[in-house]
Amino acid sequence: MSAPNKPIIVLVRPQLGENIGKAARAMLNFGLTEMRIVNPRDGWPNPSAGPSAAGADIVLDQAQVFDTTAEAVADCEHIYATTVRKRGVTKPVVGPDEAGKLMHSQAGRHAILFGREASGLETEDVALARHILTVPINPEFGSLNLAQAVILCAYEWSKQAELVQPTAEEGLLPPASQEELDGLIAHFEKLLAPRGYFLPEPRADATRRTLRSVLTKPGWNHLEVRTLRGVMTTLGRGPREES
Amino acid sequence: MSAPNKPIIVLVRPQLGENIGKAARAMLNFGLTEMRIVNPRDGWPNPSAGPSAAGADIVLDQAQVFDTTAEAVADCEHIYATTVRKRGVTKPVVGPDEAGKLMHSQAGRHAILFGREASGLETEDVALARHILTVPINPEFGSLNLAQAVILCAYEWSKQAELVQPTAEEGLLPPASQEELDGLIAHFEKLLAPRGYFLPEPRADATRRTLRSVLTKPGWNHLEVRTLRGVMTTLGRGPREES
Numbered sequence: 242m243s244a245p246n247k248p249i250i251v252l253v254r255p256q257l258g259e260n261i262g263k264a265a266r267a268m269l270n271f272g273l274t275e276m277r278i279v280n281p282r283d284g285w286p287n288p289s290a291g292p293s294a295a296g297a298d299i300v301l302d303q304a305q306v307f308d309t310t311a312e313a314v315a316d317c318e319h320i321y322a323t324t325v326r327k328r329g330v331t332k333p334v335v336g337p338d339e340a341g342k343l344m345h346s347q348a349g350r351h352a353i354l355f356g357r358e359a360s361g362l363e364t365e366d367v368a369l370a371r372h373i374l375t376v377p378i379n380p381e382f383g384s385l386n387l388a389q390a391v392i393l394c395a396y397e398w399s400k401q402a403e404l405v406q407p408t409a410e411e412g413l414l415p416p417a418s419q420e421e422l423d424g425l426i427a428h429f430e431k432l433l434a435p436r437g438y439f440l441p442e443p444r445a446d447a448t449r450r451t452l453r454s455v456l457t458k459p460g461w462n463h464l465e466v467r468t469l470r471g472v473m474t475t476l477g478r479g480p481r482e483e484s
Numbered sequence: 485m486s487a488p489n490k491p492i493i494v495l496v497r498p499q500l501g502e503n504i505g506k507a508a509r510a511m512l513n514f515g516l517t518e519m520r521i522v523n524p525r526d527g528w529p530n531p532s533a534g535p536s537a538a539g540a541d542i543v544l545d546q547a548q549v550f551d552t553t554a555e556a557v558a559d560c561e562h563i564y565a566t567t568v569r570k571r572g573v574t575k576p577v578v579g580p581d582e583a584g585k586l587m588h589s590q591a592g593r594h595a596i597l598f599g600r601e602a603s604g605l606e607t608e609d610v611a612l613a614r615h616i617l618t619v620p621i622n623p624e625f626g627s628l629n630l631a632q633a634v635i636l637c638a639y640e641w642s643k644q645a646e647l648v649q650p651t652a653e654e655g656l657l658p659p660a661s662q663e664e665l666d667g668l669i670a671h672f673e674k675l676l677a678p679r680g681y682f683l684p685e686p687r688a689d690a691t692r693r694t695l696r697s698v699l700t701k702p703g704w705n706h707l708e709v710r711t712l713r714g715v716m717t718t719l720g721r722g723p724r725e726e727s
Contacts, residue, residue, distance in 0.1 A: 267632065269625045295627050331657070331705075338643070377642065379515045384538045389510065389635050396636055399620065400581070433715065435723040455711050459702030468698050472676065476719045480678040 246344045247272070248321075248351040248398060250391060251313050253279045253366055256358050258289030263388035264355070265300035266293070271395035276304040277313045277352075310354065310366045315420040318349030322362055322370035323390055325383045331454065334373045337394045341401030343372070349415030353394055358387055368450050369419065371457055414462035421466050426456050428473045489587045490515070491564075491594040491641055493634060494556050496522045496609055499601050501532030506631035507598070508543035509536070513635065514642035519547040520556045520595075553597065553609045561592030565605055565613035566633055568626045577616045580637045584644035586615070596637055601630055657705035664709050669699055671716045 250268055255261050255278065265276060278285060285306045294301055307313040314320050321340055322332075335343065344351045353374060356362035367373070376393055378385060385393075416422075429452060430439075439445040461469070493511055498504050498521065508519060521528060528549045537544055550556035557563050564583055565575075578586065587594045596617060599605035610616070619636055621628060628636075659665075672695060673682075682688040704712070 266627060266629075270621050270628055270632070272622045272625075295629075297625065297627070331707075336643075376639075378513050379642075382512045382515075382540065384509055384540070385513055386509075386538075389513070389632070392632050392635065393639055396619075396639075399622075400579075403620075429715065433718055436718045436721050437724055438715065438718040451711055452715070455702075455704065455708045458704065458708070459698075461698065461701065465698045465701070468694055472672065472681065472695070475676055475679045475681040478679050479722060481680055 246347075246351060247275060248344050248353050248394070249275045249277055249314075249317065250395075251277045251279065251310070251352050251354045252281070252387070253310050253313075253354055253362060254282065254357045255355075255387065256282045258283055258287030259293045260358060260387045261287060261304075262290035262293030262295075262297075262301065264391045265290070265297040265304075266295045267388045267392035268395050269297035269300050270392065271399035273395050273398070274300055274303065276300050278304055278306045279310050279313050280308055281306065310369060311419070311423065314352045314354070314369060315418065315423070316350060317352040317419050318416045319343065319347060319351040319372075320370040320419065321351070321353045321372045321374040322367040323353060323355050323374045323376070323394070324361060324367070325376065325378055325385055325390075332367075332371065332373050332458070334375050336375065336377055337397035338401065340372065340374050340394065341397035341399075344398055345401055347415065350418075355387060355390055364450065368453050368457070371416075371460060414464065416460040417463040417466045421463055422457065422461075425461075425466050425469055425473075426453055428470060429456065432473060432477050489590075489594060490518060491587050491596050491637070492518045492520055492557075492560065493638075494520045494522065494553070494595050494597045495524070495630070496553050496556075496597055496605060497525065497600045498598075498630065499525045501526055501530030502536045503601060503630045504530060504547075505533035505536030505538075505540075505544065507634045508533070508540040508547075509538045510631045510635035511638050512540040512543050514638035516638050516641065517543055517546065519543050521547055521549050522553050522556050523551055524549065553612060557595045557597070557612060559593060560595040562586065562590060562594040562615075563613040564594070564596045564615045564617040565610040566596060566598050566617045566619070566637070567604060567610070568619060568621055568628055568633075575610075575613065575616050577618050579618065579620055580640035581644065583615065583617050583637065584640035584642075587641055588644055598630055598633055657707065659703040660706040660709045664706055665700065665704075668704075668709050668712055668716075669696055671713060672699065675716060675720050 250273060252261060252264060290301050354362055354366055376385060439448050493516060495504060495507060533544055597605055597609055619628060619633060682691050
């Protein structure tokens with residue numbers, strides 16, 4: 242197996258084609274080849290990307306474009322949201338090294354989300370992730386550009402590949418895909434909405450994020466998700482009539 | 485001592501001011517501030533450097549310029565020559581991580597030499613160094629630019645220092661007590677039982693164990709358990725009448 246558990250690099254709403262090219266170059270420097278791009282500002286393909294890729298054309302040629310972050314990671318089991326600074330989140334925070342280890346030791350597809358150059362990831366993007374990936378940067382000068390953030394993650398992935406023995410957690414199933422998880426969350430929402438759970442309306446988005454966060458944390462596998470789908474189907478029914 | 489054994493970053497005959505600025509930015513991201521420049525092609529100061537430093541002006545302002553590499557490192561005790569590919573040298577070869585460790589464990593001034601963008605260090609420069617510092621890069625695509633090489637070294641120095649506390653899991657709460665978890669599980673069961681979830685009766689125990697297992701896996705904290713208690717209370721109500 243030549244390329245175990247290579248993470249997918251997901252650029253969310255990137256602005257400059259030049260930065261996309263530089264990210265591709267950073268990836269290929271450490272053997273990563275799968276790039277996904279969510280809603281790039283200047284469309285795709287972008288003529289500015291090629292020259293700054295410095296020969297990493299294969300990454301750009303194979304890049305896939307998606308409308309939303311959720312679609313871009315629908316087939317992934319492990320999602321990391323990169324943030325430079327800590328936010329008020331309750332997800333586990335890992336550095337590039339720890340994330341690299343996880344990618345080699347946990348089965349399933351791994352994806353790392355990188356936000357827009359100036360502003361980073363939106364709250365909704367972060368909500369999709371099970372882990373926050375934070376580069377432990379100078380607290381007085383946190384100015385990491387996109388390609389630099391990508392290269393540090395790619396470097397650590399490559400480095401950990403040599404260090405981590407593929408410790409087969411064979412008995413363990415990988416987490417369900419993001420798509421399955423989304424299906425479960427949608428099931429919760431479908432039952433909760435008509436019961437007024439998301440009221441008052443101004444709090445609805447925050448309540449949805451909290452619920453998503455709670456349901457994302459477990460990393461349930463597909464059997465567990467199926468069990469919970471059964472639970473939700475049952476709860477959607479009223480109590481049986483006494484017979 | 486706030487910054488022990490910060491390495492000096494020595495750019496040897498750099499070509500583009502823009503790359504000098506980017507290197508400064510990469511340095512300051514991980515707390516490095518001392519840059520030395522050997523015989524820059526376009527002289528110094530270079531007006532192209534500032535804009536690409538993205539605020540790391542202090543590094544550029546304090547940068548010192550030398551005519552030769554030997555002069556630039558004359559006051560240093562430990563010199564590392566970066567090369568992307570190994571050459572026919574007989575010096576010890578270290579990666580950025582090992583170099584970072586050495587910088588923290590060995591007294592004296594450490595300097596890392598980075599060569600000209602296109603061609604790298606000359607043999608005479610390498611001859612000054614005690615160690616070769618090689619980034620373990622994709623053998624089929626070794627295209628690391630100057631700022632990227634600098635940032636990987638700066639990152640590893642910082643990481644090995646543990647100066648920057650890896651934003652740990654401060655925000656994370658411990659799992660809820662078993663009592664709270666049992667309360668949640670009981671809540672599920674109370675709603676599920678009258679809806680026939682645990683039927684047929686011979687399978688009831690196994691079904692209960694499966695449910696408990698799924699709900700135990702996440703290690704939810706008490707806030708998350710409280711959220712789910714709210715979800716269950718809501719689900720226990722029927723849908724609202726249309727009003």
